[in-house]
Amino acid sequence: MTTKTYHKKKRIWAAILVVQFLLFYAFSKISFLISFFESFFEFQRKFHLLLFSWIPCSFGDIVYTVLGIVFLILMIQLLRKKTRSNAFLKILITVNIFYFLYQIFWGMLYFQTPIAAKLPKIEITLEARKKLALEYLEKAKATRKLINEDPNGIFIIKDLQSVQTEILSRQTILPAFITNKKALPVNSIKKSLYSKLMSFTGILGYYNPFTAEAQYNSNLPSSYLPFTIAHESSHQLGFAREQEANFIGYLIGVxxxxxxxxxxxxxxxxxxxxxxxxxxxxxxxxxMLNNYSDGMKRDRSYEKKFIKEHEGLVTDFFGFTNNLFLKSNQQEGSVTYSYFIDLLVRYKSMEAK
Structure with a gap:
């Protein structure tokens, strides 16, 4: 490739990337295009579930591993003078393709009509939150008596498959006024191949928009695990915003x-x-913490121990980058609970009427 040809191709692919940024930004402001991407998501989700759900391991993890290796090779080539030009061009092309696929498969779903628009507008008072906290303390204490424990008295799940089956079943009976998204009777919930690494990043699970798999960290304490899977399965339904996935996970499990x-x-x-x-x-x-049942206190102690054993610079880095990602998609940061609580209080106010 001549120098002139290289510079021409580099400018073309850089221009294409800029045009993509501008186009998808414009698309995010047009309601009928958002509806189109919602419909397209339903089509590609069905296709991807049929294509990848039968694979026993996480195919999405394998895809990301291959992409990571390719990116590493290209970065090494970028440092070498002889291969620098081709490597930079390949990186530009890869970023263009990845960005385009991400946006059409998933990114545009962040601009769907918020669930909050479907719930009554009320003031989210401290007293309302305290009242709900007292309610869920009693509920959790009662349910805690009905579950299994390990020899140390810590909650343990003996049949995770039945939990997954229940989640898929509960997806089919979500309130119609909240969503008309169609649940599919296909189980593509998989433990990540990188569960041990995820424990050191603070990542509980993730949804892969390129394979429609809901990945979870299988090393999590059992108190985290079922709700984490319900949360990731909510992404499979097409709820992109993190706190909305929490709310749908709540509706699935409560x-x-x-x-x-x-x-x-x-x-x-x-x-x-x-x-x-x-x-x-x-x-x-x-x-409230003092009024936890003995079993809940043991679960909380185990969670704190798990977090302590896996905290460090890697956790801080991933927490920071995840925070940036959430905010770049018009969401709250990862440590913020207000939107989920907003949805919860407003939803519960309807039950009180």
Missing amino acids: ESTNNDLKYSTEYFTLKSLLNSIVQEDENFVKS
């Missing part, structure tokens, strides 16, 4: 007949409520 899923959901909801309260009334939160 009335479940599977006690493992029910407890994990109630416990997550309680923790989220307490996190939303602690800066306004720390004494109330301390009192």
Whole structure:
């Protein structure tokens, strides 16, 4: 390739990338195009589930591994003078393709009509959150008595497959006024091949938009696991925003007949409520924690131990980058619970009427 040809191709691919940024930004402002991408998501999701769900391991992890190796090779070539030009051009082309596929498969779903628009507008008061916290404390304490423990008295799941089956079943009976998205009777919920590494990043699970697989960290404490899977399965339904996936996960699990899923959901909801309260009334939160049942206290201690054993610079880095990603997609940061709590309080206010 001549120098002139190289510079021409480089300018073309750089221009294409800029045009993509501008086009997809413009598309995000046009409602009928957002509806088109929602419909397209349903089509590609069905196709990807049929294509990848039967594979026993996480094909998405394999795809990302291959991409990572390719990117590493290209970065090495970029440092060498002889291969620098071709490597830079290949990186530009790869970024263009990846960005385009990501946007049409997933990225545009961040601009769907928010769930909040379908719920009554009310003031999210401290008293309302405290009342719900007390309610979910009692619910979690009651459900905690019905689940299995390991020899150390810590919650343990003995049949994760039944939890997954229950989640897929509960997806079919979500409130119609919240969503008309169609659940599919296909199980593509898989443990990540990198669960051990994920434990050191603070990542509980992720949805792969290129394979429609819901990945989860299989090393998580059992108190985290069912709700994490419900959350990732909510992404499979097409809920892109993290806190909306939490809310759909809540709807999936809160009335479940599977006690493992029910407890994990109630416990997550309680923790989220307490996190939303602690800066306004720390004494109330301390009192609530003291009123945990003995089993819940053991679960909480095990969670804290798990986090302590896996914290460090890698966790901080991934937390920071995930925060940037969420904010770049018009979401709250990863440590913020307010939108989920907003949806929860508004939804529960309808039950009270």
